[in-house]
Amino acid sequence: MSSAAPPDRSTGEHADACELLALVAVFELDDVGRFGRDAAEAFDAVPRLALARRAAAAMARCEATLAHLVELGGDPAPAMRDYEGVFDVFDARTEPGGWEEDVLREHLGRSIAEDFCALCSASLDDGTRSVVGAVRHDPASADAVRDAAARDTVLAARLSLWGRRVAGEALVLVQELLADHPALGRLAGDRAEVSRVLTENHASRMRDLGLTP
C-alpha cells in the first residue's frame, strides 16, 4: 500500500495522523448528509440521482479515510466526536443565496480544504497522504462558475464578494481548528504561513474563475 516505512506506533506521529484523518472523515460525512438532504428535496429524478451520487462518492471517501485511521490504530468514534459540529458555524454563515453561490461555495470550500490537507499531510505516511489527498474540488463546478461569471458582469461582481466571504469564513475555521487541535497545529506548522498559503491559492483560484479576489 505504501512505499514509505509504516509509521512507528510508539511515537506521536500516529496520533497526529489520526486526528487529521478524523477531520477528513467528518468533512466527507458532512457532505453525505448535505447531498442526501438535497437529494430528498430535489424536485426531479435527474438532479436527485446526481445528488445521491455525490453523497455516495463522499461516503466512499469517508470510508477509505476511516479504514486508514483504523489501520493506524485509531478509533473512529471518539476521533470523529472531537470534531462534532465543527462545520456548523461555517455552514450557517455561508448559506448560499442561489445556485451559483452554492456551487462557488462548494468549489472554494473544497479547494481550501484540499490545500489545508496538503499542508498537514506533507510529512505523513503515503497512505494518509493518499486518502487525505482525495479531498478534491470538482473541476466541473469551477467551469460552471467561470462560464456564468463570464456571461454576466453583475453576477461576477456579486460572486467576487461571495467568494471573499466564503474564504474569510474558511480561514477563520482553519485557525480555530489549529488552535483547538494541537495535533493539526503540529502538522500544519506556522499558523501565519498557513493563512498566507491558503489566501494566496484562493486569490489565484478566484482570478482563474474570472472573479476579483
Next chain:
Amino acid sequence: MSSAAPPDRSTGEHADACELLALVAVFELDDVGRFGRDAAEAFDAVPRLALARRAAAAMARCEATLAHLVELGGDPAPAMRDYEGVFDVFDARTEPGGWEEDVLREHLGRSIAEDFCALCSASLDDGTRSVVGAVRHDPASADAVRDAAARDTVLAARLSLWGRRVAGEALVLVQELLADHPALGRLAGDRAEVSRVLTENHASRMRDLGLTP
C-alpha cells in the same frame, strides 16, 4: 452474467422489466434521500455514520439496478420520472411516532417491497431477478422490534396496530402501482392474488415478531 437467454429486444418483455427496474431504482433512491437527511440531522457521529452507510448501501443497489436497466436498453431518466412522487402519500401517512415505529415501518415496508418484487420478477431474466432481489429487509431491524415487543406488552399492542396501518398503506400503494403501470400489472398477474400473497406473508411476519397481524 445470466444463465438464462438474454431477453428478446423485439418483444415487450424488456419494456416490462425496465418498468420494474425503474421502480426499484426510485425506491432505493428514496432511501438514499431519507437516510442522508437523517444523517444530516443525527446528533452524534456514530448514528450519523450508520445512517450514511445505509444511504450508501441504498445507492449501491440503485446503481446496480440502473446499470441493468441500461443493459436492457432502458433510459433511466424517463423511466424513473414515471414514478415521480410515488411514495409521497405512503411516507406522509406512515410518519413514525418514535424509534420502534420507524424501525417496524422500514422492516414491513421493505419486506412487502421484497415480496412484490419477487412476484413481478418471477418470469424475468436472471439479471433482473438478481438486482430486484437485492431489495431485502434488514434482519437486524426485525430482531430489534421483536426484542422491544417481547419486553413491553403495551408497546407490542401499539406496534400491532402500527404494523396493520403500515401494511394497509403499502397494499393500497401496490394496487395503485398495478393500476397505473400496466407493465407491472402484466408482471404481477392477478391483482387479488397479489394482495392475498402480500397479506398472508405480512401476517406471518407479524406473528414472527410477536405482534398481532
